[in-house]
Amino acid sequence: MSNPLKFAIVGTGWRSDFFLRMARAAPERLEVVAVLARSDAAALRVAEAWGVPVARTIDEVLAPQPEFVIAAVSWPSMPGVVTELVERGAHVLAETPPAPTAEGLRDLWNAVGASGRVQVAEQYMLMPGHAARLAVVRSGAIGTPTAVEVASTHLYHATSIMRSFLGAGFDETVVNARTFTAPQSDPLTFDGWAPDPSPVPRTTTVATLDFGDGRMGLYDFVDNQWWNPLLARRIVIRGSLGEIVDDTVTRLTDEGVVISPISYRRTGIDMNLEGNEVVSASFEGRIVYQNPWIGTRLSEDDIAVASFLEEVGRWARSEGPEPYPLADACQDHLLGLAIEESARNRADVRTNKEVWA
Numbered sequence: 001m002s003n004p005l006k007f008a009i010v011g012t013g014w015r016s017d018f019f020l021r022m023a024r025a026a027p028e029r030l031e032v033v034a035v036l037a038r039s040d041a042a043a044l045r046v047a048e049a050w051g052v053p054v055a056r057t058i059d060e061v062l063a064p065q066p067e068f069v070i071a072a073v074s075w076p077s078m079p080g081v082v083t084e085l086v087e088r089g090a091h092v093l094a095e096t097p098p099a100p101t102a103e104g105l106r107d108l109w110n111a112v113g114a115s116g117r118v119q120v121a122e123q124y125m126l127m128p129g130h131a132a133r134l135a136v137v138r139s140g141a142i143g144t145p146t147a148v149e150v151a152s153t154h155l156y157h158a159t160s161i162m163r164s165f166l167g168a169g170f171d172e173t174v175v176n177a178r179t180f181t182a183p184q185s186d187p188l189t190f191d192g193w194a195p196d197p198s199p200v201p202r203t204t205t206v207a208t209l210d211f212g213d214g215r216m217g218l219y220d221f222v223d224n225q226w227w228n229p230l231l232a233r234r235i236v237i238r239g240s241l242g243e244i245v246d247d248t249v250t251r252l253t254d255e256g257v258v259i260s261p262i263s264y265r266r267t268g269i270d271m272n273l274e275g276n277e278v279v280s281a282s283f284e285g286r287i288v289y290q291n292p293w294i295g296t297r298l299s300e301d302d303i304a305v306a307s308f309l310e311e312v313g314r315w316a317r318s319e320g321p322e323p324y325p326l327a328d329a330c331q332d333h334l335l336g337l338a339i340e341e342s343a344r345n346r347a348d349v350r351t352n353k354e355v356w357a
Contacts, residue, residue: 004031005313007093008061010081011035011072012042015095019070020050022306025296030309033064058084068093068316070121075100079108086112091316093309094120097156097333098326105330109356113326119312120329123304124157125164126311128289132262132281133237133244135288137165142239142251151220152233155336156329162209162217163332165237170331170357175349177207177219177342188227207339219339249283260284278303327356 004027009016012035023030034055037043043054055061061069068091071081079099085092098120099105112118124130137145148165150158162168183199202223209217218236225231237244242251247262262283268276277297281289292310293303314320331354338349 002028004029006031006033006067007070008034008066009070009072010061012037012046013072015072018305022309025298033066034061036061062088068312071095079104082118083111086115086117092118093312094118096121098329102334102337105333106355109330113356118326119322120324120326122160122324123308124161126304126307128278128281128300132289136249136283137237141249142243143241145237145239146214147216147238149218149236153226154221155339156332158219159332159335166211166215168211168215170353171212172353173335173351174210175207175338175342177205177339179343180204185230186224186228188229189224190227205343330356
């Protein structure tokens, strides 16, 4: 007998749709019990598009006793919504970032940090590629990780990836960032394909992050890099005994230097009829990642979102650890803000050890 994790959502924007899609894809594991819509138009849209119960007040959201509530609202509204939900006794999953500014992060932590009731939606390390690379790093294959280069996503998402691979905590960090603007074709955006793909000015932000103890991050992001199909996504994790470049692992062994791929089993290719999805990842003869959502045909990012939702549900049931607690989210957004400040002022920015450390 299935026992789906029951959650509610406050907000009806495009981020809410991500979570609603996951529940629709795996109803035996995830169930939406209420969505809070502030306007009549939003309430009608959600009811017609998703067929889920629509609420108009926090009381109505909490009435079906969701195991956790997702706050998917605007940046300025997030701290207030999260605080209200915690005060009402809910387990909360806040969208990123949990507050817009450094001072807002401190205020939010002072309000709800001690409650232990807030997680933040950061799914990147549950994507098949990153999860497989993290398993390889933790196996000791490349020794002690010392540097991470991320060229795929922006600010707090990128710093989360860096800190995860490096095991960096909440110590002082020195950030140095610069921006460069140049013509770049940008044919696909969030709103769809551009009618004119002619190059337009786009900004590249490059930053170094000194986490201390010889650990560093290199941040490289181009405006709209998430969507632009002309721009590759790259990651390098360097360790004391080798490095991982995307899905290629070069390392020193007793027999000498060995180069091994992280290989993915994908179905639905050529005459394979098992469905179109990634099944597993392997490294040197052993499985380092298995897709926990086989049969749903979810994309890799959706796999990560669904996995994160399930981890939050297990945490809310006291059946698993915190997947990405508020303290980590505050630290990663603080570093993202430091990247922007350093680029703006063309000077180093040093973050201090904060109240959530």
